[in-house]
Amino acid sequence: xxxxxxxxVTGASRGIGKDIALSLARKGTDVILTYRSQxxxxxxxxxxxxxxxxxxxxxxxxxxxxxxxxxxxxHLASVLKNxxxxxxxxxxxxxxxxxxxxxxxVDSLTExxxxxxxxxxxxxxxxxxxxxxxxxxxGGRIINLSSxxxxxxxxxxxxxSMMKGGVDVFTRNLALELGPRGITVNxxxxxxxxxxxxxxxxxxxxxxxxGIAALGRIATPEDIGGIAAFLCSEDAGxxxxxxxxxxxxxxx
Numbered sequence: 001x002x003x004x005x006x007x008x009v010t011g012a013s014r015g016i017g018k019d020i021a022l023s024l025a026r027k028g029t030d031v032i033l034t035y036r037s038q039x040x041x042x043x044x045x046x047x048x049x050x051x052x053x054x055x056x057x058x059x060x061x062x063x064x065x066x067x068x069x070x071x072x073x074x075h076l077a078s079v080l081k082n083x084x085x086x087x088x089x090x091x092x093x094x095x096x097x098x099x100x101x102x103x104x105x106v107d108s109l110t111e112x113x114x115x116x117x118x119x120x121x122x123x124x125x126x127x128x129x130x131x132x133x134x135x136x137x138x139g140g141r142i143i144n145l146s147s148x149x150x151x152x153x154x155x156x157x158x159x160x161s162m163m164k165g166g167v168d169v170f171t172r173n174l175a176l177e178l179g180p181r182g183i184t185v186n187x188x189x190x191x192x193x194x195x196x197x198x199x200x201x202x203x204x205x206x207x208x209x210x211g212i213a214a215l216g217r218i219a220t221p222e223d224i225g226g227i228a229a230f231l232c233s234e235d236a237g238x239x240x241x242x243x244x245x246x247x248x249x250x251x252x
Contacts, residue, residue, distance in 0.1 A: 004055070006089040007232065008076070010034045010063050010128070011096030013042040015196035016145065019225030020093055025049040025056070027229045030084060032076065034061035034096065057083050063096035064120035066127045073131050080135070090140045091232045092132050094125045094167075097145060103156025103200075114159050121163035126170060139182040141232045144171050146189040148247050164189070168243050175241030184240040186231055188224065191247030195220045214249025223248070 007024045011017040012033035021031045022045070031049050035042035035058055042058035049056035057079050061072050080086050098120055104113065125144060136142075147164040149157050168187050175185040192209035194201050210218045227246055230236050 004028070004030045004084075005091065005232070006030045006032065006080070006084055006086070007091035007093060008032045008034070008089055008132070009093040009095055010061060011036070013038040013045060013058075016190065016193060016221045016224045017093075017095040018045050018196065019221035020095060020228040021045055021056075021225075022048060022052075023225035023229040024091070024232060025052045025054040027233065028054070029091070029229075029232065030055040032057050032059060032079060032084075032089065034059050034063070034072075036060070036062055036096070055084055061096070063094075063124045063128060064116070066119075066124060069128055069131050073135065077135065088135050088137045090137050091143070092129065092136060092140070093143045093145075093228055094129065095145045096124070097121055103154065105156045106158050109159055117159045117163050121160070122166045122170075125167060129174065133178075136183065142174065142178070142183060142185040143228050143231055144168075144185070144187040146171070146187040146243060148189055148191040148245060148250060150189060150243075151245070152251050171243065172241045179240070184231075184237065186239055186242045186244060188227055188231070189243055189245045189247075190224050191219060191245075191250045193219045193221060193224060212250050213247065214252055217248065219246075219248055 007029050009017055009021045009031060012021040013035035021033050025031055033042060033045060046056040046058050059075055062068055144167050146167045149161040150164040150168050171185050171187040178185060194206060206218050210216060224246055227244060
């Protein structure tokens with residue numbers, strides 16, 4: 001049986017998820033990453049992880065489709081056995097997500113757009129985590145990706161903010177429930193992140209994001225991945241039920 005720690009990182013073919021996967025690999029963790037449609041990009045991340053001397057695999061997953069989760073975890077169990085010589089994994093990072101192409105106010109948001117946000121950012125996170133628990137080792141870690149939008153209101157961002165606020169509440173409650181198993185649960189709340197993320201990326205958005213950060217610059221995925229790797233380390237074992245904001249000092 002393997003003695004290496006294994007992480008499952010959703011939505012890791014690009015952006016924050018990709019950097020989380022690579023940051024974990026640099027710390028000696030094997031990685032299973034998921035992707036929705038970008039198979040070639042996901043396999044490129046797998047190759048980069050293997051180049052770091054770690055095992056890796058990429059699995060397709062629509063994190064908004066809860067009906068597909070049983071089949072996904074069946075596939076995952078097979079990969080754990082055949083590729084990693086084990087039956088369980090250690091770290092679950094719920095990173096997969098999406099945003100609308102532009103900010104839409106409450107009076108214009110459609111029910112379909114609201115449901116898209118709900119299914120991938122809240123319902124999907126809840127049930128993907130629920131179905132992971134039998135395969136997650138005691139003493140493991142769960143990290144949920146939240147957002148600064150759960151703390152600071154932005155015009156046209158109400159649905160996304162609601163879902164991320166729900167993720168923070170879920171994080172606290174899950175930490176309490178999983179405490180007897182020694183599993184810590186925390187959320188990371190980035191601000192605007194540019195470079196492969198799902199948020200609108202325009203020169204105007206970049207200028208705005210840099211202007212409201214105390215550090216005076218925009219964030220890239222490399223500003224976030226190391227935080228997740230730290231939370232999965234032994235040094236972070238007493239951090240539990242917390243919301244870690246990573247914004248460069250927005251709204252101080």
